[in-house]
Amino acid sequence: MEQDFSWDMLRWQDLYLAPLCLLLVYFAARFYVKKYRNTPIGKYVVPAVTLRLVGAFTYTLVIGFYYGFGDSHNYYQGLIDMFHAVKDDGSMLGNIVMKGKVEETDPLYRYFYYDGTYALKYYILEPRTYNVPRFALPFGLLFNRSFLCVSFCLSFLAFMGTWRLYKMFYELYPHLHKKLAYAVLFMPSTLFWGVSLLKDTFCMAAMGFFVYAAYSVLIKKKNIISSLLILYITSLVLLSLKPYILVSLSAVFLLWYFIRFRQRIEDKTLRAVSTFGFVAIAAAAGFFVSQGVASAESKEQFASEEILKTVQAQQATFSGNPEEGSASNFSVGTASSPAQMAAMLPLGIVNTYFRPFPWDIRSPVMIISFLESFAFLVLTLMVFRRVGFGKTFSMIFSDPVIAFCFVFAILFGAVIGITTTNFGALVRYKIPSLSFYAVAFILVMEKSGKFSKDYIFSKKLF
Secondary structure: OOOOOOOOOOOOOHHHHHHHHHHHHHHHHHHHHHHOOOOOOHHHHHHHHHHHHHHHHHHHHHHHHHHOOOHHHHHHHHHHHHHHHHHHOOOHHHHHHHOOOOOOOOOOHHHHHOOOOOOHHHHOOOHHHHHHHHHHHHHHHHOOOOHHHHHHHHHHHHHHHHHHHHHHHHHHOHHHHHHHHHHHOOOHHHHHHOOOOOHHHHHHHHHHHHHHHHHHHHHHOOOHHHHHHHHHHHHHHHHHHOHHHHHHHHHHHHHHHHHHHHHOOOOHHHHHHHHHHHHHHHHHHHHHHHHHHHHHOOHHHHOHHHHHHHHHHHHHHHHHOHHHOHHHEOOOOOOOOHHHHHHOHHHHHHHHHHOOOHHHOOOHHHHHHHHHHHHHHHHHHHHHHHHOHHHHHHHHHHOHHHHHHHHHHHHHHHHHHHHOOEHHHHHHHOHHHHHHHHHHHHHHHHHHOOOOOOOOOOOOOO
16 A cells, blocks of 8 residues: 655645646636626635635645644545545545545545554544545545645635625625625635635635525525525535534524514514513524534534533643644633633633733744734724723624624634633634624724724724
C-alpha cells in the first residue's frame, strides 16, 4: 500500500493544478458577477471570492510551515487515504458516498490503519471527523489530492453559502448593502478560518444555504419546493458535523416567525396569551429536539442532564491538550451546578466577542483576532453610548430580524465562550455567530437614526 503523508501541504503538482483550479473558480464566480451586475451588490463578488482564495493560500502556509500540525492535517490525511482507496478500487467511492461513518470491519478502514500515521485510525472512527474528508473527496479526486486546490474549492463553496446569507439581509435592507458586506462577506476570522479543510468551512456554507432557504419558506413564501430540498440537504450536513448549529438556527427562526406573527395581534390579552404559549411550545420543542439529536448523534453531548458534564469535560480537554496550544489557554472557572453555569454565560459572551485582550496575545496570528475583537467591543460600546442600554434592547426585541440575529449570536457565543478555553480553538468555533452579532448592532444603529448609513465607525476607517 502506497504511503502518502499529510504534512506535504504543498506539492510540486500545485504548480500547474493551482492555476487551473483558480481559473475554474473564477469561471464559476462569473455566474454571480453576471447575475448581480446591475445591482449594488455585484461589485462585492470578486473581492469576496478573491479574499477567500488569499485566505486559503495563507492558511495553507500558516498551518503547513508555522503551526506544523493541526486538525487540517488529520482531515487531509483522511482525504489522502480515501483517495488511494478509490484509486485502488473504484467501488470504494460508492461506499464512501453512501455511508456516514466507517467501521473497523470496513475494507476502507485498513487504509487509515496502515497509512503510517499513529492516531488517524482512531480519529477517523468518529463520524463527524470522518465526514470532513468524505465531503471534500470529490475535490481531492478532481485535483489529484492537492490540499491547496481542495482549499480553493472549499473557499468558493463557503462563499456561495455566505453570499446567500448576505443576499437575505440585502433583500431586507437594500440601503445597507455596504455595511452588511463588511459584516457578512468580509469578516476577517471567516476569511481565514472558514476557507480550508475544516468542519467550519462546510458549516459556514451549509448555514448560509439553510438560512436563506428557511427565509424563503417561512418569510418570503417563495420557491418552496427547492428551498425545502436545500433545507433537507443542509440539515444533513450540519447534523453530520455540528448538530448544535442546526438546533440553534432552527430555534431562532421560530423566534423570528413568532415575533412577526405577534406584531399582527392587536388585542393585548391575546398577545400575552400567545407569548406564553409560544414560550411553552418553544421550550417543549427545544427539549424534544435536543433529546432527538442526542439520541441520534451523541447522547452525552446533547442530553439535557449531561450538559454540565459536557462543559466540564470540554474545558478539561482544552486545558490538558498541548496540541491546541497551551500558551493560548485561558481560564473561565468551573461550574458545579446549572445555576453556576448560567451565571457564567455573560463571561462566555465576553470571551467570544471581546477577547483576546492585548495581554492575551501569544502569537502573530492572535493579533488579527485581537483587532477584530476590539472592533466588536468598540461597536458595542458605541451603540450603547449613543442609543442607550435599555433602548438598545427594546429595539432588538421589537424587530424580528434583529431579535433573530441577536439571540442566535448571544446564545451561541455564550455557550462557546464557556466551553472553549483555548484561543486557537475559540477563534474557529465562534465564526458562525460573528456576522449575526455584527448585523444585529448594525440594524440597531440604522433603526436609531443616530449613525451614518454608509460607514460603521467613521469615513476615515471604513
